[in-house]
Every structure is written in C-alpha cells, then in structure tokens.
Amino acid sequence: MTDAAGIADDVLWAAIADPSRRRLLDLLVQGGEATASGLAPEVPFTRQAVTKHLAVLEQAGLVSRHKVGREVLFRVDPGRLDEATRALAQVAQRWDRRLAAIKRLAEATHRAAPRPSATS
C-alpha cells in the first residue's frame, strides 16, 4: 500500500488509534453534532486539545465542519467511520475463525491422546 489510498489509510488509522479522539468521535456519534466549546466540558482535556483532535479527525475524513451563524459545528462522517469499523471487524473475524479452528484441532488431539492428569 504505497499509493495515495495507502497514505489516506495511514491518516485514518492514526486518527482512530488515539483514545482521546475516539472519545470525541463517541460524543459526536451520540450527540449528532457539536461545537469544540460544547465538547470541551465532556472530556478531560483542554478546548485547545479538542480543536487539535477535531482537526486530525477532519483531515482523516471522519468528521466534517459546517457553519451555523457564528458557530462551527462538527459532525461525524458515517461512511468513513464505518470503513474503519468494517476493516477492523474483518481482521477480528478472521482471527476468531482461526482461533476456533485451533480449538477444534487441539481438543481433537487432546481427546485422541489425553495425558495422565491429576485433575481427571
């Protein structure tokens, strides 16, 4: 993945890898949309940090901003968030399948030749 898509993906991963940014995403998902000042009291970091994190999320395409009067409101871009979730869920599902296969194999081996055990 050395093409433009790969670079964009790195930005996306970096954006969601940070717990503070995931917290902000979570608040935006729950609240629909919010201003940076509206989000600041909900998180254990400063309004300046909120603004910085929102900028990273915006760059990754995870949130977008729009103006209403004098306020700048942020909201989640669902498509982008879903991409991130799906890709991770896919990785997790593949490992779940492999773990289930390991379990079947190991249990079959153990049943075929159980070792002497004090507990049985």
Place this chain on the structure above:
Amino acid sequence: MADLTITREIVIEAPVEVVWRTITEPDQIALWFADRVDVDIRPGAAGTLVFEDKATAEAVSAAVVVDAVEPPHRFSFRWGAPEGETPVPGNSALAEFTLIAEAGDRTRLRVSETGLDGLPWPDEEKARYAEDHRDGWRIHFGRLGALLGSPAG
C-alpha cells in the same frame, strides 16, 4: 504511524502443550491458517505462507518472519508486508499468541495483532452508508470500541 491492536481470545479444553504444538508445528499451522507453511519455527527465521483462494483456485504467497518462540507460552510472527518485502517492524503486522494454562487442563489462548496500518479499505457500499443513520452509527461505533477498547467514561 498508528498503533492499533486487535485482541481476541478463546478457551480451549486442552493443556498448553497441546495448544502450543497446534499453533507452532508447520503441518498443524497448515490446518488453521495458511494452506502451506514453509518456515522454520525459530526466532528470526524467514519463510513463506501460501494461501489458496478457493474461488479462483489461485495461490497467493506471503512472506513471514518468526519473531518470538518461547514454549509453551509465547509465539509471534510478522506478516502482511508489501509484496516483495521482508516483514520487519514498520512495514508489517505482528501477530502474537499468548498461552495461559488454566485449571482442568484448559488453555486460554490470546492473539493480538498490531501494525495494521496497511489494511485495505473497501470502497464498496460506501454510498449506502453515506446517509444519516445515527442509531446505525452508534452500533458501529460500539463495535469499534469493542475491537479497540474504548476509553473509560
């Protein structure tokens, strides 16, 4: 670079020694992972995993480098490097198995994978999700949190 980790685990009704052999012997690995496994199981060994795509009958090979081999509790390897490159930190994912012996000849097997930055992002169905489905997003976000571990609060 992002540092995302996926962690999954399962409890197996077999002792750690048996689970260890299942995850580290190449002929066993071929039963749960790749279709062919050509690598020595010792730290630093480089080799190949071959995956056969059942739909197209094509074989895809992937480079693998064994990382840690600490019987019977820890086994890890790197894979997922760009084609033609040897998996090293920074260009690949690290898959790490941890085996924990539990009472009654059981084993808790945990796998974590880090360095997932290079994952492909499928474009399909994106449009379908571009509408505003807030409840849907909450579910998706919940899943994301479950996969990554949500911050407290």
